[in-house]
Amino acid sequence: MPFPIVAAVRGTIGAGINRLNSATNVINTQVQKPDFCSKLHAGREHWTSRRNMSKYQVLEQTGIPALAQSNQNEQAVLKLLQ
Secondary structure (H helix, E strand, O other), X not given: OHHHXXXXXXXXXXXXXXXXXXXXXXXXXXXXXXXXXXXXXXXXXXXXXXXXHHHXXXXXXXXXXXXXHHHHHHHHHHHHHO
């Protein structure tokens, strides 16, 4: 007769252990997720910065010759007005 009682208690204890393990896994996942998200965000910021830097380098490289040409045109107009 004691065997069914022991089996029931062992089953209850096993179920409790499974619930605790499941809760532990959920907590571990929640702890790791923000770390992953922060790394993902940092990576995204890095590539955004690189893209903006490249964009500004192109603007700088094309802007200087355009400004020089504009200055030359202004000089030519001033010479014509003299």
